[in-house]
Amino acid sequence: MAGIRLLPEDSDVSQQVRAVALSDLVSDDDRSVAADSWSIKSEYGSTLDDDQRHADAAEALSNANLRAPSDYSSDKDEPDSEAVTSMLGFQSYWDAAYAEELTNFREHGHSGEVWFGADVMEVVASWTKALCVDISQGRIPNHVDDVKTEDGELGDKLLSSWSVLDIGTGNGLLLQELAKQGFSDLTGTDYSESAISLAQSLSERDGFSNIKFLVDDVLETKLEQEFRLVTDKGTLDAIGLHPDGPVKKMMYWDSVSRLVAPGGILVVTSCNSTKDELIQEVESFNQRKIAAAQELEAAKDEESCKEPIFRYVSHVRTYPTFMFGGSVGSRVATVAFLRK
Numbered sequence: 001m002a003g004i005r006l007l008p009e010d011s012d013v014s015q016q017v018r019a020v021a022l023s024d025l026v027s028d029d030d031r032s033v034a035a036d037s038w039s040i041k042s043e044y045g046s047t048l049d050d051d052q053r054h055a056d057a058a059e060a061l062s063n064a065n066l067r068a069p070s071d072y073s074s075d076k077d078e079p080d081s082e083a084v085t086s087m088l089g090f091q092s093y094w095d096a097a098y099a100e101e102l103t104n105f106r107e108h109g110h111s112g113e114v115w116f117g118a119d120v121m122e123v124v125a126s127w128t129k130a131l132c133v134d135i136s137q138g139r140i141p142n143h144v145d146d147v148k149t150e151d152g153e154l155g156d157k158l159l160s161s162w163s164v165l166d167i168g169t170g171n172g173l174l175l176q177e178l179a180k181q182g183f184s185d186l187t188g189t190d191y192s193e194s195a196i197s198l199a200q201s202l203s204e205r206d207g208f209s210n211i212k213f214l215v216d217d218v219l220e221t222k223l224e225q226e227f228r229l230v231t232d233k234g235t236l237d238a239i240g241l242h243p244d245g246p247v248k249k250m251m252y253w254d255s256v257s258r259l260v261a262p263g264g265i266l267v268v269t270s271c272n273s274t275k276d277e278l279i280q281e282v283e284s285f286n287q288r289k290i291a292a293a294q295e296l297e298a299a300k301d302e303e304s305c306k307e308p309i310f311r312y313v314s315h316v317r318t319y320p321t322f323m324f325g326g327s328v329g330s331r332v333a334t335v336a337f338l339r340k
């Protein structure tokens with residue numbers, strides 16, 4: 001792990017969140033325990049200081065740094081016993097969290113947590129738009145920070161051919177932000193039914209009822225469609241926090257490689273992996289796929305395909321950076337990969 005993340009100050013709540021980290025849980029059968037742990041967080045007053053509670057959960061997500069990239073780049077099947085896991089890796093956590101957010105929405109009209117903050121969400125959406133416009137115009141950029149966004153009709157016309165899937169969409173607000181940027185073919189999936197109900201309610205309230213939402217587990221996706229743009233903000237992070245995180249991450253890459261259309265892009269936003277760690281993870285996935293293809297081709301005595309499935313294209317360079325331990329780093333990384 002690169003060790004360049006800003007370490008947030010400890011709070012009582014985050015200590016309790018860590019105290020209930022589920023490192024000793026090994027299967028989804030134990031999810032009920034994870035659900036119980038949610039009640040510990042809920043004790044923060046019947047008044048429920050949502051902002052504080054969610055800030056603490058976000059802190060837990062970013063604090064639960066996993067492991068050196070070399071660990072998950074190996075082919076071992078066994079979960080790393082030293083890996084730091086958390087209740088945020090369990091579906092029961094998200095079911096409880098979004099059930100509560102749904103209640104808060106119905107009772108108070110609250111939109112709920114914007115993971116990594118509204119600023120990051122806006123940057124992800126506008127940066128992704130610039131990248132897609134660039135690709136539509138035949139430019140595969142090394143970076144797009146300086147690219148002028150095509151506003152108005154041309155931009156909208158170019159974006160209309162981009163089908164978008166946001167995996168682990170939560171409240172679906174990133175899709176609303178992408179709609180504001182001009183994307184029109186938008187779908188969000190999440191394995192939590194409450195998240196999908198919340199996302200649907202919010203999109204209707206906010207005038208984005210054209211966005212489609214479906215309950216779907218990305219690791220066992222039922223979607224047969226391919227999308228030209230797939231986005232992930234915080235979902236890979238959450239998946240990696242399950243005790244079987246390394247195995248689940250391999251399943252994630254397999255699944256996502258089927259969801260992104262050839263020539264399409266995947267944009268991952270993470271607070272748990274640096275840009276280099278995400279690239280390393282993709283490289284490991286590419287290597288695994290190439291080795292598997294070679295084995296298959298060798299059996300058939302044919303030429304094997306050595307082309308990587310995903311190729312790094314660009315990353316956001318404009319997030320605020322922090323100095324920590326002599327290194328400069330950013331708390332959030334957004335990286336785009338091009339699908340072969």
Ligand SMILES: C[S@@+](CC[C@H](N)C(=O)[O-])C[C@H]1O[C@@H](n2cnc3c(N)ncnc32)[C@H](O)[C@@H]1O
Nearest residue numbers: 094115168169170190191217218233234235238
């Ligand atoms: C950190 S939250 C981020 C939510 C949303 N992307 C956002 O930025 O607000 C992680 C999300 O991933 C979802 N999730 C985790 N594992 C998933 C899986 N295997 N399939 C689908 N959704 C998943 C959770 O339900 C949760 O909504």
